[in-house]
Amino acid sequence: MFYFLSKTLTFLFMPMGLIAVALLFALLTKNRARQRKALIGATLLLFIGGNGFITNELARWWEVPPTVLPARTSPRVGVVLTGGLMKTSPELQNRLHLSDQADRVGQALLLYKTGQIQKILISGGIGGIIKRKTGDEGHLSRQFLIIGGVRAEDIVLENKSINTYENARFSAPVLRQQFSGYEVVLITSGWHMRRAIGCFEKQAVSVTPFPAAPMASERQYAPNHLLFPSEGALHDSYWILHELVGFATYRIMGYL
Template identity: 40%
Template sequence: MFYIASKFLSFFIMPMGILCLLLIYAIITKNRTKSKKATISAFIFLYIICNPFLNNELFLWWEVPPTSIINVKPHDIGIVLTGGVINEDKLPIENIFLGGSADRMGQAIELYKKGKIRKILISGGAIEILGKTQKLEIEEMAKYMIISGVAKEDIILEKYAQNTRENAINCSKILKKYFPNQSYLLITSGFHLPRASKCFKKVGLKVDCFGADYISHERNFNWYNLILPREGNFGSANLLFREVIGYNTYKVMGWI
């Protein structure tokens, strides 16, 4: 219930929610001047978040910069966080369909094959929504990793975490009990690393970071990139809003 309630509440402070509120206000208000201002504000807000250059600058500011795989020192355990890595709802079930965050898994496989990590700990459980539990994403990830050349005995599964804080707590328990005093490399999306790395630090687990699934790219000063909005940037802006909200919520709760 908390999960569902949080989704509804967060909607109204996300880009789509802000736009809806502005346009609803513009429609229902009887004051033509206020209606006009709300409509103009909605279009300005939409243009700003869909502007490729500004959108990219926001991600360059927020994401942890990528690390060259050549410069990564060998680690005993690579910790990969789930979340959009596998498209769990697509049929047929015997197929493994990769999701939008699959680069997390791809980077982990490459690190493993290049000897940068010896074992891979995948963390993330299914979330029960309205009494229905989704298929476990980590099991599909493990299957894909094995197909891709990772030895089965080198994969460790943590099946119960339902958020980043629980990722850190549960992984910490496993690593401190079974793999103490070893080196750990945290692998997740570049925009997720600021929150994730601090969660692991909070539970007393020292990790190095390796970013994946980057939204940002090198600066592009072409005129169309500076001026013309792109609809795809609306989705990425929504992603950044959610992560910044999550980061600050965790900070208020004392989890980072």
């Protein structure tokens, strides 16, 4: 139930969800004053949530920035969290198709090929509210890594988890049993890293963060970036605000 609610109700607190509610209210209400207020609210939400400068500042504040791993003193295992790594619809099963957060698995491949990690644990299975009989992200990511040159015996798959809390909960015993003495390098998107670190530390697993898929960039002062909304900024603001809500919810639930 928690997973279902987190994936559905959260939308209502995001810019596009609030804009949609405001526009529907303006369309349905017969009160002209309320209609005007709803339209003003939707316009403000569009210009604030879609403002590239504001969204970038949020990302610069919240994201764990990219880092470089220090020199290795012990063997390392990279823990890659799934969630937007691979496209898994039935129509795409004849090929591997990377999705918008695929930089996570790409960074794991780079770390492995450069000798900075020696093993890879992929954590995550078939996400989504409705379970489908398709290839899950964990197996598809494993295939991608093997094709990229990672030895099959160096990849461990934990495919029971469906959210960040379960990533940590189900990965922790695997790390203790199979990777005792290994340093754990946690690989996920920068905007998702704070919640992921909190969940793993709650399971008494010390991790070294290695953020992927950075969202933040250098500040831009061009008029189109400062004044006008854009689809890209709306996309980024959705994920940042979604993560802030998720972090707060996990804190309340005791997952962090």
